[in-house]
Amino acid sequence: MTTPFIEFQNVAFAYGDRPILHNVSFTIEQGRFTAIMGGSGSGKTTMMRLITGQLRPTSGTILVKGRDLATFSAQDWNEHRRAMGVLFQQGALFTDLNVYENIAFPMRELTQLPENVMRDLVLLKLNAVGLRGVEQLMPAELSGGMARRVALARTIALDPELMLFDEPFTGLDPISLGVIAHLIHRVTKALRSTSIMVTHDVGHSLQLVDQIIFLAHGEILFSGSPQEMENSDSEWIKQFVGGLPNGPVAFRYPALKSLQEDLLGAK
Template structure:
């Protein structure tokens, strides 16, 4: 495919002698640079290793899901992406830059460009719906109050909520509260969106609505998105890439179709929710069982 067709505009032709290699390299660097990249990342708390030599790439504008059982290291990966944690070794790159080298000012800019939907929504219970959505605007911008209020209404409209600005979180249903939290997540039109178990605790109808809204807003913003979840079914429908973790190691990284076709007994058990398989029913698992889970001979 020609670059013009791929990117929608004319690009320099590297075969032309008048155009230097550096110009061509700069063009392709800007348009192919991964949004997020883990390079040989190890993370440990003291003697306890959480992530072991983790490597993966998430391309610009793609939606990736991090799947795995409880304690597999999913949340740690999310916190490494936000910059809350630093790897014990290896690098976490955002747009080609090492987060560990960010100054405080640059880290603030990184977080301003990031929206996070927390598990259960995490609304401030003593703030109204409007004030909840305005919170990141107050913290990270110098917008006038009237502009922030107008933006709050726009974001609520984007998630299908009207006339709820003055309500308190206690007056909302679970599904409505999650939608308000999503509106707050997109308050600043982030280019990186992180979803931490966004479907937890929702009834089937609310879950379907939230899944649809997440898909719609991520596409509208053309943002790079990462979702930590146990929900296999909706993940396979929403995302471009699956990263599957077990005991701090990546068992699989690829498309949803590739995951469904995987021969891994561990992945088959997880995707199918099967009671029998390589995942140990007893705790702790013996050595042979753990090796089977990680696909080792």
Template sequence: MAHREEKALVDLRQVHFAYGKREILSGIDLTVHRGQLVAIMGGSGCGKTTLLRLIGGQLKASAGSVTVDGQDMGQLGTEALYALRRRMGMLFQFGALFTDMSVFENVAFPLREHTDLPESMLRDLVLMKLQAVGLLGGHALMPSELSGGMARRVALARAIALDPMLIMYDEPFAGLDPISLGVVGQLIRRLNDALGAASIMVTHDVVESLSIVDYVYFVSDGRIVAKGTPDEIRESKDEFVHQFVHAEPDGPVPFHMKAAPIGELLMGEGGQ
């Protein structure tokens, strides 16, 4: 979908990252263009969320470069980093709403933090964002009064409050019923297109993701092991992709941790 000749909004080149001696990412190459909705998929603990943190500047790569809108995230000072972050939106896993704030105040929070807008304009912007996610009528509710799907939509309205150039989603479908999942998925697609933004979505939900995204990266053991459009992913003969897409227990990703044969262990137990 994206204009490949244009400079990527997000560009990762040979990115490595480690916690001490434990390597999490090893030689990641990844690009996201404006207008694209890109999914990052893979098993738990493979480094997907670490990628979001690197792109958002919470972490710095051990080697390689992470560039957002032409700026190297590893070289930015605090002031420049915060200025760039104001142009990013983030939807955290399970929404992460402020429980002691109303729906209205949750969405208003980034506007109050990062702008000096008069209250009348701020109010109009918040109501417009809530209208965009179908929750204008719930502006006075508290998070405890919302369903899981409604809370996720409020979090989405908060993520787009500043009309970001880049929106990141960490497991946006986790814990949602099928109807809410479909609603949130279509909202993510429509809002990305309406804003002319780029979106990166870390997710395990293969079916919903392949119906809305433009491109997919599969991560395993800290490396990109497969990538392609939804059609290319569906038709892929790659063993890892096939196992993940079809939720098969047997394949390159083992169900069982490495261990001695259970018979030997049981016999050993019995002999003690």
């Protein structure tokens, strides 16, 4: 038996008196690509922030390679984050830095590499995403798809063993989306990274990932393979995968009064 790379054990989290996650438990094995899916407000991004240490659980235990994050020292956190690459939603490039400096940024912050080695690494990462030659451009000079690819190059700058993708397909046209999906699949396989992706995109995600964790109301309704998800009898999952307007996620907000009562009351 190998130790899971990431393990949640009865994890709960709340913002004040507003609960977000309820006794969430799951494991992600080394080298697996996992998608976290669910409707808006279900707790997907909160789970990502718990893994990065931006948030601490209200209760429960989060283990990374068998170690409890609650016991980490400042040095442990630095090492954990040094081994992590994050592709933020919309890319989050530094607007005042050119492409070269954006990709070199984690190298400058977290290593003491000589400038010539750093330059070679930046060019290699840009070549990996098909953008060698744009290193002197500013983020404002890039298309949306190009900016996302530069952000991916920065994500893999230090060959992370853990990669986190937060809605990587948001706002992309179909061609750019297909390119990013292909690149994410290629780099995760090449680096043999353990990868987690928060996404609403069902079509591309089912082709990329090994495991899907489906959240609703802060609880796990499903954890399994894409094939098992497609065959699930859960009404929640059927509505999500099919994009259906009617189902467990109601179209109408549960107002306390009917429309007729509100209209009559206003007269």
